[in-house]
Amino acid sequence: MLSKLKFQTLFTACFLLLTFSNFGQTVTGKILDTKNEPIPFATIQIGEDYGVISNDEGNFNMRVSGFQSTDSVYISCMGYEKLGFQVQEFESKEYVLNDHVNELSEVYVTDRKLEIDSILYYVKTHASKNYRLDQTALKMFGRRTEYVxxxxADFEIEKSSNFKKNQLDAFNKDFDELEQSLLNNESKQYTDMVSTLYIKDSENAKLKVEKAVKLLDETNEQSLEKMTDKGNDIVLKHLDKSKVYTVKSGWFTVSDSVSLDNRSDKVSDSxxxxxxxxxxxxxxxxxxxxITEEPELDFITDTRKYDYELKGLTFLDTEMVYIIDFKPxxxxxxxxxTxxxxxxxxxVLRADYAFYPGRVGEKINLRLILGIKFIENNKAGSVAYKKNSDGYYYPYYIKSESDRYFYINRPIKFIENDNSRNKTAFNFKVEGTFKERTEILMLDVNSVNSAGFEAIxxxxxxxxxxxxxxxxxxxxxxxxxxxLQEMKDFKVED
Structure with a gap:
């Protein structure tokens, strides 16, 4: 197969005469500023509705099949001068954007002389005109990265009236291996998906998945579901599957009749x-x-909870943009x-946000009663909005990163129903942080009526x-x- 460089060299003479509709081509490049630093979230666009966005490292990958050689390509980002050229000049290389520097005083050359309170007032009162949720079909590419x-970690048999010493040693050996797998493994899991989310209203939606791909080392998967599954497998390995058990955890009876030989694969199903x-x-x-009832990004409309500061002005293409910092x-x-x-x-065309120091999100603290604690102790993200042909703004790119601390310390006891003297008790203790990163890129936005929604x-x-x-x-x-480069470098060894 010819490399991209050889392919481009071979067909340079024909490039101005032919359209891209006769073959497929992918352009891979990088967006940089004048200091040679990568620019994330830059939009690379052909036409009104076709484009991609650069990642955190400034890299992008874009298909250009189906376009005329004279069609226009534009590269733009908030705070930078827009770069334009024709498709015939679009090649795999680095592209440099110049800063678009403007002082706050330039606000006076416009027909609006606004203070920060007035800007926030108009943001809030114009929200219903600018954003829409219901009767919308969003085709999206999503990527999720996660690891533990x-x-x-401490999993150990505390007592057993059934096991001999060598059986207990084997049981605890398996638990030791599970502990080390959790503590020493740095394997990440990547999930890519193209799907369409059909939204009827704020309560009802349907999803049609077009393609889904997982990149993971299944032997080292560290999701809570998989850790639980591995723990169950160890228990199953050492208990008598022909018996029926009563299972107790702490003060609670989990089940009065558990047959270990008839488990459904609920973890995989979920x-x-x-x-x-x-x-x-x-x-x-x-x-x-x-415009949702309780938006997570409440700093856009619930202005009583935040302090704001107008930091300056910038431009997105020819549109003047206010830069506003906020804090609780x-x-x-x-x-x-910002x-x-x-x-x-x-x-709001874009927002970058993170938890203020000392703030936490969802949390459950039942450590003393149930031996469970869960805290979302870090969250950050970005969202970029784009105006659609219907006049509404839709999220063009969403990124969310979160750290969720967890602590589980549960004693679990299996008691044979036929002979209550036969008991196996072990303790399950694990502590760590789930790290997740999710990105969504909108590929297309359309409307869907009630009949169309019901037909999905x-x-x-x-x-x-x-x-x-x-x-x-x-x-x-x-x-x-x-x-990102870490995903490109990821490889599962056979």
């Missing part, structure tokens, strides 16, 4: 359930939509960051294509997010 940072993925995607879209005024506010507001429509048939489970190393050709028919 294990802090401590991981692969379309419902699970749909809820996650729908929640991310609602979190960043200012009240204890109920969680975020600090948002960028259009001077024309007062829509959502599947129950989905089949993932599992790969052992990243392969860009898998997504050659789509414009997707260029992976």
């Amino acid at each position: 940072d294990g802090k401590s 991981i692969n359930a379309v419902r699970f993925v749909r809820e996650a995607a729908f929640n991310m879209v609602k979190e960043v939509n200012p 005024r009240r204890g109920s506010a969680n975020y600090q960051g 948002m960028y507001v259009s001077n024309q429509t007062f829509a 048939q959502e599947g129950k489970t989905m089949d993932f294509e599992k790969i052992k190393k990243y392969d860009a050709s898998i997504w050659q028919d789509y414009n997707v997010l260029e992976p």
Whole structure:
């Protein structure tokens, strides 16, 4: 197969005469500033609705088949001068954007002389005109990266009236291996997916999955579901599967009749359930939509909870944009960051946010009663909005990163129903942090009416294509997010 460089050299003479519609081509490049630093979230676009966005490392990957050689390509980003050229000049290389520097005083050359309170007032009152959620079909590419940072683990048989010493040693040996797997493993899991989220209203949505791919080392998968599954497998390995047990955990009877020989694969079903993925995607879209009842990004409309400062002006193409920093005024506010507001429509075009020091998200602390503790102790993200042909702004790119601390310390006891003197008790203790990063790139936005929504048939489970190393050709028919270098380097050893 010819490399891209050889391919381009071979056909340079024909490039000006032919259109791209006769063959497929992918352009891979990097967006930099004048200091040679990567620019994330830069938009690379052909036409009105076709484009991609650069990743955190400034890299992008874009299909250009189907376009005329004289079609226009534009590269733009908030705060930088727009770069334009023709498709025939679009090649795999580095592209440099110049800073677009403007002082705050330039606000006076416009027809609006606004203070920060007025800007925020218009942001809030224009929200229903600028954003929409219901009767919308969002085709999206999503990528999820997750792994566990294990802090401590201790799984041990405390007593057993059934096991001999060599059996107990074998049991604890298996638990020791599980502990070391959790503490020493640094393997990450990547999930890529193209799907369409059909939204009827704020409560109802359906998801149709077009393609889903997992890149993971299954032997080292560290999700809570898999850790639980591995623990169950160890228990099953050493207990008599022909018996029926009563299971107790702490003060509670979990079940009065558990047959170890007839387990359903509920863990696998939950991981692969379309419902699970749909809820996650729908929640991310609602979190960043200012007109939902309780948006996660409350700094856009709930201005009483935050302090704001107008830091200056910049431009997105020819549109003047206010740069506004925010931080909590009240204890109920969680975020600090920067948002960028259009001077024309007062829509928030982009927001970068993170938990303010000392703030936490969802939490459960039942450590003393149930031996369980869960805290979302770090969350950060970015969202970029783009105006669609219907006049509304939709999230074009969403990124969310979170750290969730967990602590589980549970004694579990298996008691044979036929002979209550036969008991096996062990302790399950694990502590660590789940680290997750989710990105969504909108590929297309359309409307869907009630009849169209009802006609959508959502599947129950989905089949993932599992790969052992990243392969860009898998997504050659789509414009997707260029992976970070760590994902490109990931490889499962045979």
